[in-house]
Amino acid sequence: MKKPMKILTLITLSALFALNVNAAQPKQVKKITAIDPETGLIVAKGIENVVANCTACHSAKFITLQRGSRDTWKDMIRWMQKTQGLWEFDPATEKSILDYLATNYAPDDKIERRKNLPLSALPVNPYEKKM
Ligand code: HEC
Numbered sequence: 512m513k514k515p516m517k518i519l520t521l522i523t524l525s526a527l528f529a530l531n532v533n534a535a536q537p538k539q540v541k542k543i544t545a546i547d548p549e550t551g552l553i554v555a556k557g558i559e560n561v562v563a564n565c566t567a568c569h570s571a572k573f574i575t576l577q578r579g580s581r582d583t584w585k586d587m588i589r590w591m592q593k594t595q596g597l598w599e600f601d602p603a604t605e606k607s608i609l610d611y612l613a614t615n616y617a618p619d620d621k622i623e624r625r626k627n628l629p630l631s632a633l634p635v636n637p638y639e640k641k642m
Contacts, residue, residue, distance in 0.1 A: 551575050557611030581613035
């Protein structure tokens with residue numbers, strides 16, 4: 512083989528190898544999403560409405576530390592509207608905010624607390640008073 516040919520083969524082989532290594536990687540469960548550097552919110556559809564309406568009074572951390580179903584988010588919004596001076600939204604804006612929150616900050620069963628162990632699985636409590 513001539514030298515340029517050898518180099519070409521080498522490049523092709525390493526490219527194929529790289530592709531193969533990539534293919535062997537386990538599939539990502541969740542799509543990697545961008546985080547807005549200013550607020551810490553997940554960059555997704557509807558973020559402009561959330562930034563405009565939900566970060567005026569408090570940090571977006573209130574949102575990023577919460578998880579909730581659509582109803583839970585709606586209840587939180589109603590509570591702020593009733594008691595904290597949050598303004599009313601037109602239906603399209605409210606839908607867009609709820610879509611965003613319920614999609615990006617939904618309850619995550621992977622981070623939920625596990626159930627308490629049954630008493631039978633616990634060690635004897637040495638401090639328990641004997642009756
Ligand atoms: C008019 C001001 C105002 C706006 C605008 C506002 N909030 Fe709030 N929010 C508050 C106040 C006040 C609290 C309570 C703070 C505290 O408990 O110290 C609060 C609390 C929260 C909490 C914490 C609730 C809890 O019980 O832990 C979340 C989550 C939240 N807001 C989300 C949002 C979202 C989502 C939006 C946009 C739809 C929003 N906020 C817009 C005033 C506002």
